[in-house]
Amino acid sequence: MVKRKSLQGDYCPSARSLDVIGDWWSLLIVRDAFDGLTRFGEFQKNLGIAKNILSDRLRTLTERGILKVVASSDGGAHQEYHLTAMGRDLFPVMVALRQWGEQYLFKPGEKHSKLVERKTGQAIRLEVRTEDGRSISPEESVILKVPHSP
Amino acid sequence: MVKRKSLQGDYCPSARSLDVIGDWWSLLIVRDAFDGLTRFGEFQKNLGIAKNILSDRLRTLTERGILKVVASSDGGAHQEYHLTAMGRDLFPVMVALRQWGEQYLFKPGEKHSKLVERKTGQAIRLEVRTEDGRSISPEESVILKVPHSP
DNA sequence: ACCAAATGGTTGCATTATGCAACCAAAAGA
DNA sequence: TCTTTTGGTTGCATAATGCAACCATTTGGT
Numbered sequence: 270m271v272k273r274k275s276l277q278g279d280y281c282p283s284a285r286s287l288d289v290i291g292d293w294w295s296l297l298i299v300r301d302a303f304d305g306l307t308r309f310g311e312f313q314k315n316l317g318i319a320k321n322i323l324s325d326r327l328r329t330l331t332e333r334g335i336l337k338v339v340a341s342s343d344g345g346a347h348q349e350y351h352l353t354a355m356g357r358d359l360f361p362v363m364v365a366l367r368q369w370g371e372q373y374l375f376k377p378g379e380k381h382s383k384l385v386e387r388k389t390g391q392a393i394r395l396e397v398r399t400e401d402g403r404s405i406s407p408e409e410s411v412i413l414k415v416p417h418s419p
Numbered sequence: 420m421v422k423r424k425s426l427q428g429d430y431c432p433s434a435r436s437l438d439v440i441g442d443w444w445s446l447l448i449v450r451d452a453f454d455g456l457t458r459f460g461e462f463q464k465n466l467g468i469a470k471n472i473l474s475d476r477l478r479t480l481t482e483r484g485i486l487k488v489v490a491s492s493d494g495g496a497h498q499e500y501h502l503t504a505m506g507r508d509l510f511p512v513m514v515a516l517r518q519w520g521e522q523y524l525f526k527p528g529e530k531h532s533k534l535v536e537r538k539t540g541q542a543i544r545l546e547v548r549t550e551d552g553r554s555i556s557p558e559e560s561v562i563l564k565v566p567h568s569p
Numbered sequence: 570a571c572c573a574a575a576t577g578g579t580t581g582c583a584t585t586a587t588g589c590a591a592c593c594a595a596a597a598g599a
Numbered sequence: 600t601c602t603t604t605t606g607g608t609t610g611c612a613t614a615a616t617g618c619a620a621c622c623a624t625t626t627g628g629t
Contacts, residue, residue, distance in 0.1 A: 276447075278465040281532050282520030283450050284514055289524065293441060295617085297426075304562055309577050319617050324578060333525075347576070347623060357525050360518060360557040363433055364547050370432030371506050373484075374439065382431050383563040391549040393560055396516050397514050399541040407510040410543055412454055413533040443587085445612060459606050469588045496596060497605070 280414070289333055292358065294318055296327050298368075299352070299359055301333065307349035335359070364395045432563070440509065441484055444468055446516075449485065449502070449509055457499035472538050483507070514545045 276288040276330055278387045290296050297316055306312055313323050327350055331338040335356040338348050367384060375381050440446055440466040443454055447466055457464055463473050477500055480486040487507040488498050517534060525531050534543045 270455075280530065281450070281517075282524065283517045283521075285524040286516040286520035289520075291441075291443060291446065293437075296437055296441065302432070303557060309574085313577090317453060318430055319619095320614060321618090322579065322581080357520055357557050358522065361545055361547055362512065362515040362530045365515040365545075366436040367431075367433040369508055369512060370434075370436035370439075372508065374432065374435040382428065382562055383564055386489060386549050387559055388553060389549070391551065393547060393549055393555060394544055395511055395515075395547045397511055397543060397545045399536050399539070399543055401541065405536060405543060407453060407538055408506055410534055411537045413535055428597090444617065460604085463606090469590095469611080472587060 271402070281412075285410075286362075290362075290371075292326075294322060295330060296359075296362070298326055298330065299356060300322075300363055301335065302350065302352045302356065303360065303363060307351060308347065315383075330356075361395060364393060368395060431562075436512075440512075442476075444472060445480060445485075446509075446512070448476055448480065450472075450505060450513055452486065452500065452502045452506065453510065453513060457501060458497065462500075480506075491520070509547055514543060518567075520546060 276284040277362055279288070287380065290299065293314070297318075298312055298390055301315055306315060309323065309327070312318070312327070313320055316323070318326075329339055331350070331380060334353055336350045337353050339351050341347050341349055358380065371381060374384060399405055426434040429435055429438070440449065444466070448462055449467075451462055451465055459477070462468070462477070463470055466473070468476075477486065477553060481500070483487055484503055486500045489501050489504050491497050491499055514534065521531060531556065535541060536543060549567055
């Protein structure tokens with residue numbers, strides 16, 4: 270493969286994000302972390318991921334500041350992987366993916382898990398809006414390129 | 420690799436989404452499509468992707484209904500790749516990734532492209548809300564597992 | 570204390586995925 | 600007509616991934 274292209278230097282924030290969490294497993298691990306999983310074995314069992322890959326991903330996600338390693342909450346000797354603030358801020362990404370998947374990747378009537386508010390059980394949605402709060406479609410938006418722009 | 424695990428059968432919508440668009444290049448291609456690119460050469464030049472990979476990804480994205488192939492708009496013989504409704508509905512995912520990247524992957528003061536409303540130039544943001552419009556944090560939400568649940 | 574099992578990995582090897590370069594047919598331009 | 604551009608495909612080399620075997624440390628049971 271010669272070395273996978275890196276997008277770290279790209280001026281597009283989406284590209285940099287994908288460079289960090291765009292690989293196959295990272296976002297699934299983050300999803301499980303949102304779901305409350307913290308231990309190596311929990312991730313491994315729940316995702317069915319190979320242990321060496323999981324080991325590598327947890328290390329990388331930790332290095333990049335998305336997860337942090339903390340001592341066991343129950344006094345045991347093992348360590349736990351927790352989301353950092355940076356990791357928790359991936360919440361909208363997860364919700365966006367979930368919303369799209371619900372809409373297009375399930376047959377009508379097919380059951381799927383749902384994201385709801387804990388207190389009220391209300392469904393959670395996500396909306397694209399302008400600064401002053403108006404909902405907006407892709408066609409009405411435009412990407413302003415900043416760097417080497419004419 | 421023996422065969423990459425498929426999440427098509429997963430009951431979690433996020434997982435299915437990642438199964439479809441979670442590979443390295445697909446979302447970048449979709450991003451460029453949002454940016455108005457339509458032709459093979461445009462994607463190839465802009466992304467710096469290998470031509471065989473691009474060819475494969477465009478085919479896959481088309482098969483899965485995210486892109487569609489249409490005849491040239493200017494009467495030429497070549498074909499163009501356009502987003503379908505399914506593809507356009509990935510907009511919130513792109514915005515979410517962009518927003519996260521802006522916040523965490525740029526040094527203070529470092530320039531990056533921006534997403535704004537065409538008409539007014541206003542910045543575009545995305546918000547996670549309940550059905551009745553209240554903004555909500557990850558901690559206040561919970562994933563309801565539907566299938567083989569106790 | 571002692572043995573057994575679970576936990577949290579690491580290492581080696583086999584298979585895929587990706588990248589690069591060379592090649593090619595069809596279309597567009599001169 | 601000749602040349603260049605476009606839109607790919609094919610072959611080969613390397614990187615990423617998966618599986619299984621192994622191992623050190625904890626944990627649990629007796």
